Amino acid sequence: MPCVLIGTTSDRVPIETCDDMRVTPEEVEVLLAEGMKLAPSLGSTRILRAYAGVRPLVASDDDPSGRSISRGIVTLDHEKRDGLAGLLTITGGKMMTYRLMAEEVTNLACEKLGVAKQCETATTPLPGSETKTEAKKTYSFAQKAAEGRHGTLISSIERGDVSNDALVCECEGVSVGEVRYAVNTLHVHNLINLRRRTRVGMGTCQGELCACRAASVMCHDAESAQKAINDLNGFMNERWKGMQPVAWGDNLAEAQLTATIYQGMLGVNRIANEKRIEYYEI
Amino acid sequence: MKFDVIIMGGGLSGLTAGIALAQAGKNVALVSAGQSTLHFGGGSLDLLGTDNKGNDVYNPIEAITNLNPKHPYSKLENVSRLAEVAKMVLERAGIATTGEATSNHWRISPIGGLMPTWLSLEGMATIQDPDHMPWKRVALVNIVNYLDFPTKFIAAALRERGVEVDVKAFTVPELEQLRKSPTEMRSTNIAKVIERNDIIIKIADEVNKITIEGYDMVLMPAVLGVTDSEKSNQLLKFINAPAQYIATLPPSVPGVRMQTLLRKCFTALGGTFFTGDQVINGIFDGDTLKAVTTAKLEGTTLEADSFILATGSFMSRGLVSDYNHVYEPALGVDVDDLGLDRKTWAKSDVTQAQPYMEMGVKTDDKLRCQRGGKTITNLYAAGSILSGHNSIKNLDAAGVDMLTALQVVNNITK
Numbered sequence: 001m002p003c004v005l006i007g008t009t010s011d012r013v014p015i016e017t018c019d020d021m022r023v024t025p026e027e028v029e030v031l032l033a034e035g036m037k038l039a040p041s042l043g044s045t046r047i048l049r050a051y052a053g054v055r056p057l058v059a060s061d062d063d064p065s066g067r068s069i070s071r072g073i074v075t076l077d078h079e080k081r082d083g084l085a086g087l088l089t090i091t092g093g094k095m096m097t098y099r100l101m102a103e104e105v106t107n108l109a110c111e112k113l114g115v116a117k118q119c120e121t122a123t124t125p126l127p128g129s130e131t132k133t134e135a136k137k138t139y140s141f142a143q144k145a146a147e148g149r150h151g152t153l154i155s156s157i158e159r160g161d162v163s164n165d166a167l168v169c170e171c172e173g174v175s176v177g178e179v180r181y182a183v184n185t186l187h188v189h190n191l192i193n194l195r196r197r198t199r200v201g202m203g204t205c206q207g208e209l210c211a212c213r214a215a216s217v218m219c220h221d222a223e224s225a226q227k228a229i230n231d232l233n234g235f236m237n238e239r240w241k242g243m244q245p246v247a248w249g250d251n252l253a254e255a256q257l258t259a260t261i262y263q264g265m266l267g268v269n270r271i272a273n274e275k276r277i278e279y280y281e282i
Numbered sequence: 283m284k285f286d287v288i289i290m291g292g293g294l295s296g297l298t299a300g301i302a303l304a305q306a307g308k309n310v311a312l313v314s315a316g317q318s319t320l321h322f323g324g325g326s327l328d329l330l331g332t333d334n335k336g337n338d339v340y341n342p343i344e345a346i347t348n349l350n351p352k353h354p355y356s357k358l359e360n361v362s363r364l365a366e367v368a369k370m371v372l373e374r375a376g377i378a379t380t381g382e383a384t385s386n387h388w389r390i391s392p393i394g395g396l397m398p399t400w401l402s403l404e405g406m407a408t409i410q411d412p413d414h415m416p417w418k419r420v421a422l423v424n425i426v427n428y429l430d431f432p433t434k435f436i437a438a439a440l441r442e443r444g445v446e447v448d449v450k451a452f453t454v455p456e457l458e459q460l461r462k463s464p465t466e467m468r469s470t471n472i473a474k475v476i477e478r479n480d481i482i483i484k485i486a487d488e489v490n491k492i493t494i495e496g497y498d499m500v501l502m503p504a505v506l507g508v509t510d511s512e513k514s515n516q517l518l519k520f521i522n523a524p525a526q527y528i529a530t531l532p533p534s535v536p537g538v539r540m541q542t543l544l545r546k547c548f549t550a551l552g553g554t555f556f557t558g559d560q561v562i563n564g565i566f567d568g569d570t571l572k573a574v575t576t577a578k579l580e581g582t583t584l585e586a587d588s589f590i591l592a593t594g595s596f597m598s599r600g601l602v603s604d605y606n607h608v609y610e611p612a613l614g615v616d617v618d619d620l621g622l623d624r625k626t627w628a629k630s631d632v633t634q635a636q637p638y639m640e641m642g643v644k645t646d647d648k649l650r651c652q653r654g655g656k657t658i659t660n661l662y663a664a665g666s667i668l669s670g671h672n673s674i675k676n677l678d679a680a681g682v683d684m685l686t687a688l689q690v691v692n693n694i695t696k
Contacts, residue, residue: 022630044604162461213432222434222441237631248604255628264677265323265391266392267393
C-alpha cells in the first residue's frame with residue numbers, strides 16, 4: 001500500500017511536557033494546507049495517524065536566546081570548553097544520525113585516550129543486516145514481512161508448524177512465531193514494544209483484532225492476565241492517540257468500529273483496572 | 283419499480299422494520315450494502331446496559347425513563363410493548379433468545395468481561411446475577427491454537443469471581459487441515475468446516491474425553507451455526523456435561539447467523555432484497571420523497587409511499603465525515619453534529635464518552651428526517667443513524683436498532 005509521510009513542523013517544547021508529546025490541531029491544519037498545495041488529493045485521502053516527537057537542538061555558547069540554533073550534531077570537548085578533562089558530550093542528533101554521532105564521539109575519545117583506532121560502526125553491519133549466505137527461498141507474505149523487519153535474524157524465528165505460522169496481525173503479516181521471538185529474544189514485555197519490533201497494530205486497521213490476539217499470545221499464564229488486559233487497554237489508547245488528531249473520514253469510521261469491538265463487545269475498559277500509557281513514540 | 287415501503291440498510295434495524303412491515307402485509311424492498319454490525323456483536327442484544335453514570339443497569343425499562351431527553355428512546359410510544367414485539371420478530375425469524383426487558387442478565391465477553399444485556403441467543407452462556415456465579419467448576423474448552431478465543435483471559439476473569447476453571451483444548455483432523463493456512467483459522471471458517479464435514483459427533487467425543495472429570499459447565503467458543511442454530515444446539519446435546527458457548531473475537535458466528543436468519547425471514551415473507559447495493563440519490567417533491575436511485579440499478583428508480591433510512595453510523599457509512607463536516611451521503615438529510623467544530627468531535631482518551639458517537643440524523647417526534655430544516659413527511663430514520671445516543675457508553679445498540687425500527691413501522695402503518 002503506498003503511504004506518504006508529511007511533516008515536520010517545528011515548535012519549541014518546554015522540558016516539562018517533552019515526555020507527553022501531542023499533535024496539536026494547528027499542526028494538522030498547517031501540514032494539510034501546505035501539503036494540499038503539492039498534492040491536492042491529500043484533502044480527501046485517508047490519514048492513518050499523526051504523531052509528534054521531540055529532539056534536542058543545541059544553542060551555541062554565544063547565543064543563549066537560541067535564535068541561531070544548530071540542527072546538526074554537536075560534540076562538546078569539555079576539556080577545551082570548560083577545563084574538565086575526561087568528559088565529552090555528544091548531542092543534537094536524531095535517530096537517523098545516531099551511528100554517525102557514535103562515530104564522532106568514539107573517534108574523539110580514542111584520540112584523547114591515545115588509542116590509534118577508528119570507529120568501526122560504519123563498516124560493521126547491524127545485527128540482521130549481514131549479507132545473506134543462503135540461497136533465496138520463496139517466502140510467504142508473513143516471512144517476507146518479517147525479513148523486512150529482522151533481516152537475517154529471521155532465521156531465529158520459529159516457523160514451519162501450524163502453531164508458529166498462525167497470523168496474529170493480518171495487515172502487517174506478524175506470525176505467532178515472530179511474537180514469541182520478540183518476547184524471548186528481543187526483550188519485549190508489552191504491546192507498545194511489540195509494535196516497535198514487529199509493526200503489530202500499525203496497519204490500516206490500527207489494531208482492530210491483532211492487538212487482542214497479540215496480548216493473548218504474549219500472556220504466558222492466567223495469573224498475568226490482568227496485567228495483559230491493562231496493557232491492551234493502554235495500547236488501544238496509544239493507537240487512538242495518533243488517530244484522534246486526524247479523526248475524520250475513513251479514520252473516524254475505523255475508530256468507531258474499533259471502539260465498538262474493544263469497548264462495546266469485549267469490555268476491555270471494564271476489566272482494565274489501571275491506566276498505563278507509554279507516551280514515547282517514534 | 284414501485285413499493286409500499288423502501289428500506290435503506292440491511293442491518294438489524296432495517297431487517298427488523300422489513301419483517302414487521304412484510305408481516306403487516308406491506309410490499310417492501312430493502313437495499314443493503316452488505317456487512318452488518320451484527321457481525322461484531324457478542325451473540326446478545328443490548329437494550330440498556332449502563333446508565334449515564336456508567337453503572338450497570340438491572341432493569342432497562344425503568345432506567346430508560348432517566349435517559350437524556352435527546353435519546354431516541356424518548357420517541358418511542360411504549361418501550362415495553364416494542365421490546366416484546368422485537369422478541370417476537372426474532373422468534374418469527376427462528377432466533378430463539380432468553381432475557382427480559384425488565385431484567386438484564388450478563389453475558390461473558392470474548393475476553394471474560396461480564397456485560398449486562400437484554401436478550402441472548404439460545405446456547406450462549408449467561409449469568410443472572412454477576413455477584414453470584416452459577417457454577418463452581420468449569421471446563422473452558424478451546425480448539426487447539428485457535429487465537430480468537432483467549433482462554434487465559436476468560437479463565438482469569440472467572441477465577442476472579444470464585445469459579446474453579448480448567449482450560450482444555452481439542453482438535454480433529456478436519457480442523458488441523460484448516461490450520462495449515464495461517465489466515466484460515468477464523469470463526470466463520472471453522473463453522474463452515476465443521477458443518478461441511480458433519481463432524482459434530484466427533485467433536486462432542488473429543489470434548490467429552492477431556493471433560494470426563496465432571497464439570498458444572500463446559501464453556502466453548504461460539505464457532506458453530508452460521509446459517510441456523512441446529513448444529514450448535516446439536517453439539518451441546520451430545521456433550522455429557524451441561525455446555526454453553528461464549529462469543530469469540532469477530533466475526534461473531536451468532537451475529538452472522540442472526541443476520542442470515544433475519545434476511546431469510548424477510549424474503550420468505552415476500553420482501554425484496556437488493557444486496558450489495560446502496561441508495562445514492564433521492565428524488566424529492568416538496569416535502570415528500572418520491573423515489574430513490576441506487577449505485578447498481580442504473581436507469582431505474584425505486585418508488586415508494588414511505589422510506590426508512592437505516593444505514594447506520596460512521597462505521598457503516600450511514601454517516602460520513604470530511605475535514606469539516608458530517609453529512610448523510612445517500613439523501614442529504616440534515617445531520618445533528620452537536621454544533622461542534624471538527625477539533626472537538628473526538629476526545630483525547632479513547633475511553634471517554636466521544637462526542638462523535640452522538641451525532642446522527644435529525645428527526646422529529648415521529649422519527650421523520652429533515653432536509654434543509656424542513657420535515658420530509660414520508661422519510662423516517664431508524665437505528666444507529668439516529669442522533670442523541672452513545673451505544674458504547676450506554677450499551678443500547680440493538681435496542682435502538684430494533685425498537686426505533688418498530689416505532690417507525692407503527693408510525694407508517696397507523
